[in-house]
Amino acid sequence: MSEKALTQQDIQAFHQDLATQPAAEVIGRAVQTNGVLKASEDPKAATRLNRTFSVELDTGTVSNQKHSGRCWLFSTLNTLRHTFAKENNVKDFELSQSYLFFWDKVERANMFYQRTIDLADKPLSDREVSFYMGMPDDDGGQWAMCAALIQKYGVVPSYAMPETFNTDNTTGFAAALNRKLRRDALILRQMVADRASDAEIATKRQGMMTEVYRMAVYSIGEPPTTFDLEFKDDDHKLHRDRQLTPLDFFNKYWDVDLDDYVVVTNSPDKPFNKLYSLPSQDNVLGGKRIEFFNTDMATLKQTAIDQLKDGESVWFGNDIMQEMSREKGYMDSQLYQQAKLFNVEMTMSKAERFETHEAEVTHAMTLTGVDLVDNQPQRWKVENSWGTKVGDKGYFVMTDDWMDDFGYEVVVHKKYLTPEQQAVLTTTPQPLDAWDPLM
Numbered sequence: 001m002s003e004k005a006l007t008q009q010d011i012q013a014f015h016q017d018l019a020t021q022p023a024a025e026v027i028g029r030a031v032q033t034n035g036v037l038k039a040s041e042d043p044k045a046a047t048r049l050n051r052t053f054s055v056e057l058d059t060g061t062v063s064n065q066k067h068s069g070r071c072w073l074f075s076t077l078n079t080l081r082h083t084f085a086k087e088n089n090v091k092d093f094e095l096s097q098s099y100l101f102f103w104d105k106v107e108r109a110n111m112f113y114q115r116t117i118d119l120a121d122k123p124l125s126d127r128e129v130s131f132y133m134g135m136p137d138d139d140g141g142q143w144a145m146c147a148a149l150i151q152k153y154g155v156v157p158s159y160a161m162p163e164t165f166n167t168d169n170t171t172g173f174a175a176a177l178n179r180k181l182r183r184d185a186l187i188l189r190q191m192v193a194d195r196a197s198d199a200e201i202a203t204k205r206q207g208m209m210t211e212v213y214r215m216a217v218y219s220i221g222e223p224p225t226t227f228d229l230e231f232k233d234d235d236h237k238l239h240r241d242r243q244l245t246p247l248d249f250f251n252k253y254w255d256v257d258l259d260d261y262v263v264v265t266n267s268p269d270k271p272f273n274k275l276y277s278l279p280s281q282d283n284v285l286g287g288k289r290i291e292f293f294n295t296d297m298a299t300l301k302q303t304a305i306d307q308l309k310d311g312e313s314v315w316f317g318n319d320i321m322q323e324m325s326r327e328k329g330y331m332d333s334q335l336y337q338q339a340k341l342f343n344v345e346m347t348m349s350k351a352e353r354f355e356t357h358e359a360e361v362t363h364a365m366t367l368t369g370v371d372l373v374d375n376q377p378q379r380w381k382v383e384n385s386w387g388t389k390v391g392d393k394g395y396f397v398m399t400d401d402w403m404d405d406f407g408y409e410v411v412v413h414k415k416y417l418t419p420e421q422q423a424v425l426t427t428t429p430q431p432l433d434a435w436d437p438l439m
Contacts, residue, residue, distance in 0.1 A: 061091075072145065107149065155246055264300045312413075379398060381397060
């Protein structure tokens with residue numbers, strides 16, 4: 001098709017069309033004064049989002065990731081602290097996000113160096129190399145990445161490794177670490193090109209990792225090797241358990257095998273009832289791999305409901321940037337009537353949104369309740385990690401339509417899958433591209 005530049009006749013036609021819109025001036029004033037979201041917000045959403053749930057876990061004060069992309073860590077640790085709270089009668093006990101964040105920075109740097117060496121024969125313009133160079137360090141992550149860190153390093157209470165300025169606001173440290181990693185990558189690539197020996201490359205890499213560790217300690221603090229567990233339960237009874245290692249703490253206080261859990265995904269741009277992997281996002285060499293069991297939405301929701309009924313909260317990956325009110329804590333597919341406001345068609349299927357990158361996994365939260373009518377979900381209770389000043393003391397309410405449209409992942413025990421579905425978990429996963437929307 002030949003090029004079509006805009007002409008004055010085209011622009012005049014646009015103007016004439018605008019003149020035929022009966023409420024153009026009224027809509028323009030509303031949008032320009034209030035913004036697109038406020039001007040299109042449906043006031044009936046409050047009725048749909050009544051905060052009543054037939055299945056609701058007793059959870060405490062929400063956490064706050066502040067200016068960071070650590071939601072995947074917060075959501076995973078939320079599920080663990082809910083279990084600890086129930087077993088030990090202590091509602092607001094919190095685990096340290098800083099502790100796992102530290103080890104993620106170190107492990108992710110080591111993984112970046114390995115990928116750099118493995119791909120050193122490809123040009124910097126190669127799509128995969130360019131992808132890694134674009135984000136050598138990143139706050140974002142997946143449930144399996146947190147599981148891999150816990151399996152290797154355990155967990156500690158928040159007081160054993162508290163937040164710092166650089167965990168609450170990760171921008172500065174991330175920029176410095178990214179700059180170092182990119183420079184190091186150029187050195188390692190040149191060593192490979194110059195045919196340096198494996199021993200020489202290993203020595204150089206070890207020195208680089210030593211520097212990464214130092215940067216992480218300066219910015220976050222050095223992780224404890226042992227600590228004393230001390231807390232008062234909700235009956236004011238004091239508990240002490242001295243000289244625990246982080247792994248001892250996890251193994252002693254959580255009767256859970258993280259390998260028994262599965263990420264159930266609804267990504268309809270891919271065949272269902274298949275296992276997929278995302279090797280580009282793995283963060284621990286030799287650790288747990290990122291895998292997804294892709295299935296229909298009905299199955300995803302039923303596994304989450306079954307786990308909630310059994311008293312266990314659910315890690316939940318979604319696109320929080322869609323149809324959400326941060327202030328009110330609303331998640332509703334009809335919250336903003338933008339198509340009606342502009343009188344344009346915006347409808348796409350979920351598969352089409354994945355294929356065009358309109359759909360992305362932008363956030364992780366924790367499902368803590370669901371309202372069932374005739375065994376069908378109507379709305380969900382969601383624990384966020386944005387502090388208590390949003391939503392209902394930090395808790396959001398989500399319509400089932402929003403779950404269908406913008407819910408992509410839940411993490412559940414594999415026992416909630418059928419035997420046929422569990423069999424799929426033993427198959428060889430199909431690797432996804434580094435730039436897949438599920439990243």
